[in-house]
Structure formats: C-alpha cells, structure tokens
Amino acid sequence: MSDFPKSVHISEEGPREGFQIEAGPIATADKIRFIEALAETGVPEISCVSFVNPVKVPSMADADDVMQGVRRRDGVSYTGLFLNMKGFERALTVPVDIEGAIRISASEAFGIRNTNMDHAATLAEQRRYIEAFDAHGIILEYGYVMTSFGCNYEGAITSAQVVAATQSLVDVAADTGKRLKGIYLADTVGWATPPAIESAVGAVRDRWPDFEIGMHIHDTRGVGLANAYAALRLGVRRFDSSCAGLGGCPFSGGRKAAGNICTEDFVFMCEEMGIETGVDLERMIECARMAELIVGHDLPGKVMHSGSLDARRHLRAAA
Amino acid sequence: MSDFPKSVHISEEGPREGFQIEAGPIATADKIRFIEALAETGVPEISCVSFVNPVKVPSMADADDVMQGVRRRDGVSYTGLFLNMKGFERALTVPVDIEGAIRISASEAFGIRNTNMDHAATLAEQRRYIEAFDAHGIILEYGYVMTSFGCNYEGAITSAQVVAATQSLVDVAADTGKRLKGIYLADTVGWATPPAIESAVGAVRDRWPDFEIGMHIHDTRGVGLANAYAALRLGVRRFDSSCAGLGGCPFSGGRKAAGNICTEDFVFMCEEMGIETGVDLERMIECARMAELIVGHDLPGKVMHSGSLDARRHLRAAA
Numbered sequence: 309m310s311d312f313p314k315s316v317h318i319s320e321e322g323p324r325e326g327f328q329i330e331a332g333p334i335a336t337a338d339k340i341r342f343i344e345a346l347a348e349t350g351v352p353e354i355s356c357v358s359f360v361n362p363v364k365v366p367s368m369a370d371a372d373d374v375m376q377g378v379r380r381r382d383g384v385s386y387t388g389l390f391l392n393m394k395g396f397e398r399a400l401t402v403p404v405d406i407e408g409a410i411r412i413s414a415s416e417a418f419g420i421r422n423t424n425m426d427h428a429a430t431l432a433e434q435r436r437y438i439e440a441f442d443a444h445g446i447i448l449e450y451g452y453v454m455t456s457f458g459c460n461y462e463g464a465i466t467s468a469q470v471v472a473a474t475q476s477l478v479d480v481a482a483d484t485g486k487r488l489k490g491i492y493l494a495d496t497v498g499w500a501t502p503p504a505i506e507s508a509v510g511a512v513r514d515r516w517p518d519f520e521i522g523m524h525i526h527d528t529r530g531v532g533l534a535n536a537y538a539a540l541r542l543g544v545r546r547f548d549s550s551c552a553g554l555g556g557c558p559f560s561g562g563r564k565a566a567g568n569i570c571t572e573d574f575v576f577m578c579e580e581m582g583i584e585t586g587v588d589l590e591r592m593i594e595c596a597r598m599a600e601l602i603v604g605h606d607l608p609g610k611v612m613h614s615g616s617l618d619a620r621r622h623l624r625a626a627a
Numbered sequence: 628m629s630d631f632p633k634s635v636h637i638s639e640e641g642p643r644e645g646f647q648i649e650a651g652p653i654a655t656a657d658k659i660r661f662i663e664a665l666a667e668t669g670v671p672e673i674s675c676v677s678f679v680n681p682v683k684v685p686s687m688a689d690a691d692d693v694m695q696g697v698r699r700r701d702g703v704s705y706t707g708l709f710l711n712m713k714g715f716e717r718a719l720t721v722p723v724d725i726e727g728a729i730r731i732s733a734s735e736a737f738g739i740r741n742t743n744m745d746h747a748a749t750l751a752e753q754r755r756y757i758e759a760f761d762a763h764g765i766i767l768e769y770g771y772v773m774t775s776f777g778c779n780y781e782g783a784i785t786s787a788q789v790v791a792a793t794q795s796l797v798d799v800a801a802d803t804g805k806r807l808k809g810i811y812l813a814d815t816v817g818w819a820t821p822p823a824i825e826s827a828v829g830a831v832r833d834r835w836p837d838f839e840i841g842m843h844i845h846d847t848r849g850v851g852l853a854n855a856y857a858a859l860r861l862g863v864r865r866f867d868s869s870c871a872g873l874g875g876c877p878f879s880g881g882r883k884a885a886g887n888i889c890t891e892d893f894v895f896m897c898e899e900m901g902i903e904t905g906v907d908l909e910r911m912i913e914c915a916r917m918a919e920l921i922v923g924h925d926l927p928g929k930v931m932h933s934g935s936l937d938a939r940r941h942l943r944a945a946a
Contacts (some may be wrong), residue, residue, distance in 0.1 A: 323714070530896075534896060624782055
C-alpha cells in the first residue's frame with residue numbers, strides 16, 4: 309500500500325549547505341549567479357546563506373553581500389539560517405525571507421556539542437525566537453528535529469525520542485499561544501534507513517495527524533533516495549535537497565560528510581513517478597553543472613552526468 | 628505491504644564492470660589481490676573478468692592471467708563473462724566458474740547495436756550456448772533480460788516487452804528440454820524508477836510464480852538504491868552490485884555511465900534493515916578503499932567514506 313503525494317514542495321539547500329563546506333573561497337558573484345539560476349528552475353524555496361560567526365565559518369562571511377546582490381524573483385523564498393539571536397538580528401538587516409522555524413536536536417548530546425546548549429537551554433532559546441518572530445511579524449511555521457534517526461555521539465534515536473523532541477517544540481509554541489504547522493525530521497548525519505523513516509513518520513503522524521511532515525535527508529551512506537522514496541510512499545510532501553548533491557555538515561564528525569539528497573536526482577525520480585515538483589529538471593541539471601564549475605571539482609549528483617530521460621526521449625524523437 | 632526477504636544473494640560485479648571501463652591500465656596483480664580481498668568478505672559470487680576481444684577491450688586482455696593467478700576460496704564462485712562462442716571457448720581453458728546463463732536484450736535495437744544480432748539471431752546463439760553448456764556439464768540456471776526498463780535507442784520498455792523477452796528465453800530453453808531457474812532483470816543503462824521495478828517484477832512473477840528473480844541495477848541516475856529497495860519490498864533476493872560503485876557500461880552511449888549499485892552501500896542498507904547478506908561490511912569497505920587506490924581516483928560509494936554505523940556504535944561503546 310502506498311499513499312504517494314500528487315506533488316512535493318522542494319527547498320533547495322545547495323547554496324548554504326554547499327558553499328559553507330567548501331575548502332576554497334567561493335566568489336560572492338558566483339554565489340549570486342548560482343542562486344539566481346536556481347530561482348529560474350521553478351524551485352519555490354532556496355536556502356541561500358548562514359548568518360553565522362565569520363571567524364568560525366569564513367565561507368559565509370559574505371552572507372549579507374550575497375543577499376543584497378541577488379535579484380529576486382516573485383514567488384521564490386530566499387532564506388538564511390541563523391543559529392543564535394545575533395544571527396537572527398543580522399538577518400533582519402538584509403533582504404532575506406526569515407523562516408519562522410524552531411529547532412531542537414533529538415540527540416541532546418549532539419545539541420550540546422554543536423550549540424553548547426542542553427535541551428532546556430535550547431527550548432528557552434526557541435521561545436526567545438518565537439517572541440522575536442512575533443515582534444517582527446514573522447509567522448511561526450515549522451519545527452525541525454535534527455538527528456531524528458541517529459547521532460554519532462548518542463547512537464540510534466528511537467521514534468519515541470523523535471516524538472518527545474517534537475512534543476517539546478509543540479509545547480514551547482503552545483506556551484506562547486502558537487501552533488506549529490508541521491515538523492521536519494532531519495537525518496543530519498545519515499543514520500536513517502527506510503524502515504526507520506517509516507517508523508518515525510508513522511509515530512509523528514499518529515500523534516499529530518494534521519501535521520505537514522517534511523524530510524531533511526543527508527545522503528551520507530548512499531541510501532538517501534531510498535529514504536526519500538520510503539517517505540514519499542507515506543505521503544510526505546516536503547523535502548530539502550541540494551543541487552548537485554552539494555554540501556555536507558561541517559559539524560557532523562564524519563570524515564567526508566555527504567550533503568543532502570541531490571535535488572535533480574530527486575526531481576528526476578519524482579517526475580518519472582508522476583509526482584509534480586514544479587522544478588524544470590533540465591534547468592536544475594544546468595545549475596548542477598554550474599555548481600561543479602564554481603566549486604572546481606566533481607560533485608556526487610548522477611543525473612547531471614547521465615542526462616535526463618526526457619533529454620533521451622527528445623533525442624530519439626528528433627532522430 | 629511488503630514482503631522483504633530474510634536474506635539476499637549478492638553477486639559482486641566490481642572487478643569485471645569496473646576494470647573494463649577504466650581509462651588507464653590496471654596491473655594484473657592488482658586485479659588479483661582485489662578479487663582475493665573480495666572473496667574474504669563472504670560475498671558468494673564474484674564476476675572477475677570478461678572474455679572479450681582484447682583489441683576492443685584492452686583492459687580485459689589479461690583475463691586468462693587474472694583467473695590463473697587468483698587463489699580460490701571454497702564456497703565462492705569466480706565467474707567470467709563471454710559475449711560470443713569464441714569467448715566461451717576461451718573461458719573453458721582457464722579456471723573460471725562458467726555461469727549457465729542465457730541473455731537477451733528487451734530492446735532489440737540495443738542488441739543490434741551492441742552485438743550486431745537481432746532477436747532471432749540472439750536466440751539462435753543462446754541455443755548454441757545451451758548445447759555447449761550441456762556438452763561441458765554446465766547446468767543452465769538463469770536468464771538475463773538486458774535493458775528491461777528502457778534503452779537509449781528504443782526508449783522506455785514496457786512490462787509486456789520484459790515478459791515477451793523472458794518468454795523467448797524460456798522457449799529456447801524448453802526447445803532443448805531445459806528449464807530456467809529464474810530471471811535477472813537488468814537496468815543496463817539506468818531507466819528504472821521504483822514503480823517500473825514494481826511493474827516489471829510483478830508481471831514476471833504473475834507469469835512465472837516459481838521463478839527466482841534477480842536484479843542487475845545501474846545507478847545511472849542516482850535512484851539505484853531506491854530501485855533496489857523497491858525490489859526488496861517485493862521479496863527479490865538476488866542482486867548484482869559493484870564494490871565502491873566501480874564500473875559503468877562502455878556501450879551505453881552515456882557521457883559518464885554509472886556502475887552498478889554500490890555493494891557496500893547496498894549491504895549497509897540490507898543489514899540495517901535486518902536482511903542478511905552474508906557479507907562482512909567492514910571488509911567490503913576495505914575492498915572499496917583498495918579499489919580507489921587501484922584506480923587512482925574517487926569512486927562513488929558513500930559508506931566507504933562515511934564509515935558504517937556499526938563502526939560508530941563500536942567507537943561509542945569503547946569511549
């Protein structure tokens with residue numbers, strides 16, 4: 309039995325996830341033209357930059373300049389990530405679409421290692437975010453549960469832990485009189501396999517049947533698209549992905565942490581299955597090829613190297 | 628609903644699929660030590676070489692020397708591919724386990740381009756193989772239907788075409804008083820997506836309920852493991868895969884044709900799902916790292932770069 313959605317909402321993570329992990333500097337102009345090309349593909353949301361400490365993440369030091377430089381296209385959200393209140397305040401000063409999102413790691417150990425905050429401190433911070441969103445007219449929408457499937461410090465994460473982490477975000481929202489629209493389950497460091505996806509999505513859906521569920525999947529161990537397929541079977545409609553498979557988590561502790569599932573490979577799979585993405589696959593492939601030129605090395609996406617099947621079909625029709 | 632198998636049989640395709648496509652020469656000694664290392668992983672079958680024209684495929688010119696050099700391990704099959712009777716006769720002269728297999732391409736256009744034979748000529752050749760197998764005490768086992776999902780010359784392949792191609796192999800076997808044990812569906816050039824896998828496997832199973840079904844999946848467009856997962860859900864128990872993702876089809880017409888699904892990534896997925904492979908994942912990862920050193924460039928496998936989850940769990944247990 310399956311419950312495939314008719315369409316999916318894709319958030320493109322490539323510019324932020326990808327450029328922050330590259331060893332060499334990426335020119336601001338290259339970031340801008342990449343983001344502008346992505347916006348031409350039809351993808352509705354692009355995660356462009358991180359507002360983080362430029363000393364710790366020098367590759368994101370030009371975040372403000374990138375957002376100032378991008379010519380915006382109607383109907384596309386251009387978001388930026390922040391991990392503390394200072395980052396949020398910086399985001400307020402530039403043209404960026406601030407997501408009304410709150411976050412917690414299912415693994416408390418992961419949260420402590422990466423943000424120096426335990427669950428209680430994290431939740432207090434999320435409450436401050438909600439109040440700050442309110443003060444600036446930003447609507448609270450999604451909660452993100454990082455390391456929903458496992459963590460290199462704490463090991464496997466159970467569905468019960470995912471539900472507990474989700475509940476903690478639901479509660480902090482309720483404390484301020486708000487309601488989350490849904491929840492993203494993030495496989496931050498690549499512990500998920502299809503049965504784990506089924507188990508976690510099922511547990512969240514049992515508890516919050518009206519929640520929109522999203523997936524943020526890293527392809528750390530090659531099973532990313534199998535995991536995405538398992539989520540699609542369950543009717544999940546929101547996915548983060550990364551053009552060309554750009555990216556990786558700089559904090560994951562992995563030797564070569566992989567990026568999100570590859571956008572154009574995911575778009576290919578969905579469209580071939582009759583699930584609409586709103587993304588022009590050929591344009592996304594062009595973006596992936598642009599990304600390889602910009603970073604100066606091979607990237608893991610496959611369809612950009614093999615070509616789409618539609619391109620094959622057109623070649624045949626023209627022959 | 629799903630019908631996951633308790634265990635799967637993996638045939639390792641890396642040495643043959645991988646080394647035949649490499650631009651630079653691979654030392655015979657390197658091929659031998661790679662095959663010997665693979666045999667230590669527990670994988671029951673290794674496709675080692677192709678007995679093909681050394682002028683057309685110089686990288687396989689040392690096929691005889693490779694097979695002469697390999698120290699064999701009990702319980703492991705060391706196979707070689709042949710594409711014509713001359714290759715078969717050459718295989719008879721060296722220590723190699725000759726598979727009693729017959730083959731046809733679901734796409735006649737693909738067969739004509741690659742072997743210069745139409746369906747009728749191909750089937751006549753398969754009949755000669757069966758007679759030759761008989762003469763040498765080789766038991767006919769599996770049929771292979773290449774391009775079962777699509778072909779760059781003919782486009783998409785329907786399940787009806789897969790059934791017709793399978794029927795033609797069944798018939799040629801019956802003409803000689805034989806019976807196939809099962810059928811491998813090969814996604815030779817990467818046209819499959821999970822629904823196509825479901826459709827083709829379902830159609831073959833409806834017609835031949837007692838057939839053992841195998842999958843030979845190329846990860847041309849990144850959905851290889853999603854396709855394998857779809858096949859696992861249907862209870863498919865035989866898979867070809869390639870250590871480190873080595874390989875690619877030299878005849879596929881693709882710009883950068885991808886190899887089979889990556890063995891260690893597939894083993895990782897199966898074992899994490901509780902499906903036994905008989906393969907020691909850590910040893911297979913070591914083989915994948917050896918393969919990268921031998922070919923001298925990055926290979927697409929993921930788990931060999933990120934490490935297994937068991938390795939993570941052990942690190943945590945030791946900490």
